[in-house]
Amino acid sequence: MGTSISVRDLVLSFGSVQVLKKLNLEVADGEFIVLLGSSGCGKSTLLNCIAGLLDITDGQIWIKEKNVTWAEPKDRGIGMVFQSYALYPQMTVRGNLSFGLKNQRLPKAEIDKRIARAADVLQIEALLDRKPGALSGGQRQRVAIGRALVRDVDVFLFDEPLSNLDAKLRADLRVELKRLHNQLENTMIYVTHDQVEAMTLADRIAIMRGGQIMQFASPKEIYSRPANRYVADFIGSPAMNFVEGTVADGAFTCAGHSIPLDGYEFTPTGRAGGPAWFGIRPEHIQTGEQAEAMPFRTEVEVDLCEPMGAETQVWASFADMQFRFLVDFALDLKRGDKVSVGFDPARASLFHKGNEERM
Template sequence: MTNLVNGANAAAVASPADVANAGNVADAAGLSNPANVSVRDLKIQLGANTVIENLDLDVRAGEFVVLLGPSGCGKSTLLHSIAGLIDVTDGSIEIAGVDMTWADPKDRRIALVFQSYALYPTMSVERNLSFALRINGTPKAEIARRVTRASEMLQLGPLLKRKPAQLSGGQRQRVAIGRAIVREADVFLFDEPLSNLDAKLRTELRRELKQLHQRLGATMIYVTHDQVEAMTLATRMAVMRGGVIQQFGTPAEVYARPNNLFVATFLGSPAMNLLKGTLEVRDGSHHFCTAHLRLDVTQYPFKDLPTDRLPCVLGVRAEDVRVGEGSSTEMNERANISLIEPMGNHRVIWLDYHGVQIVSIDQTKTPVAVGDTAAFAFDSAHISLFDEEGGARL
């Protein structure tokens, strides 16, 4: 079983019946049109703990939106409030333009997949898939059509007569997803559905989920703390911290132009390189300066700067650090190689630059070894600068 509230003081637990009844059954004609979801000025308070405050989120019809963040950031709480499993303190939730803030879960036309499989152990796969339809009085022919359709999508046909105990973890999660598909809902909600699987199964099911979204064209909202899942699945992703959305955009946008230091360091493996220094403005030019480095950043469109000397942090992704002679005409820096990690198609090179660790993802065949002193440079087209005090992007 899984907690309905992530990072909160409550400890409500979902039963298989809760999962089965989390959404209403759509018309027998087929899959409903995907719905947009609009969250406005949402506040959720659990006891004395304010989990979410003044949150806005717009999910377009047919999008795959991922809520990404560390444990306790409020992402599961937000998902469960959309599902109607948590009462909101203030604000509104609309689905397909209809106010659903206080509607029962069964009236929201949603389907929810939890982290735990929550399958009935005594029922076959076929009966697990059809359970919600049977208790809602759906005609037998319609049940058969939907179960057949879902089992074909998820390659469950040969498993329909098996019990959950006879299935692997990946197969059980397919059944849980299939149980959501047969509901033919307007919005599909996923609460870390792959976190209980091993790495190989996560990769396989992640690919299947993406293909499933392409086939269904459905609106999907997916919660995870895994940045790889977020980057590969999302059409747009919301990075959350402390109940606040730090940035909402496409994976490429969020990765390349993080709004603040938290987003910059949360995304990426290895994490973004950070160097503290000063942004100096003089005679119309801008330079990032440290005790050992002076880098011309005049080409960047800075916002209005409050002073001509601003403490800031330079950020650069590991793949934008080039190691080797002739790596740049703009920088002439050298550092000691402290560690090399071979990764097959690339290597991760760690540099000691005046006591600061700089990491590079290197795909060249340049011969280097631990202990060498190597030239390095930043790709100046892909650096970020942040205000040191507030962390905001400059």
């Protein structure tokens, strides 16, 4: 599998503010990549740089083994879908789809063929003669995807395409996008701040913060082996629990507890130990009978309960830190109740106290 997009040492500054800092990204052919991060992390900026809509300060961008650093957006072989759909309001759907093709001076027969194919894939044949104003949000986004589709390009760029839709429609279109990707097998780069979208769609996720990529790996890897504390905290809902302490002699010690770290996979730098954060996801903490089977067990006092439907989130205190875990909805817990909890340290994550990298 060849390389589809390669971003090399990309720097983008607005005046003295560096928005993207020597960023590198390699995307393989046919991959679905999600750029994930909170607002202001530079994910949309990176997408705009790849599209050629922003002039970069330093570095290179290669698409399909071609250096497109100075190329116009139209010459980069990309199609782009925007959050606000960005349909041309005065043109019909057909006009919207054909606008780019007419600019390429393609013959009319070819334009009609491509529109027919895109309309078929996206099931918007019935809408072709309507104006965008007469379409619903989901239909508009479909047309916007169609506009990228007819361009017959290798790379699709999505800039938070589902953020303007309501929750149900978002879930539906998410599945459709995944199907579309399976069908077309194009390279897709998708920007979002929604971690569910990222987890479900991506082959690989790039988590960004402050113009840098914090981790670039598969959703599974990011979830189970986050590379640093930021990623660990950002991914997962409810968020990971963190306990402060020290790693020494194959165990983690903190205010009165010692957690054995048998089965934990250390990174090369981690084995040395030292001051550390111990992170464990709420969903990996077992209670009651299941806790008995866990390598580490303890008893905590319930502080607060938040019923969330299928499960109840319980807040408790462990080693003087806020600590939360999930229990079955049927379990009726009250403030002050004692609960025995347990977890497997092999599923935990340890981070150096200083640089917050995984250990």
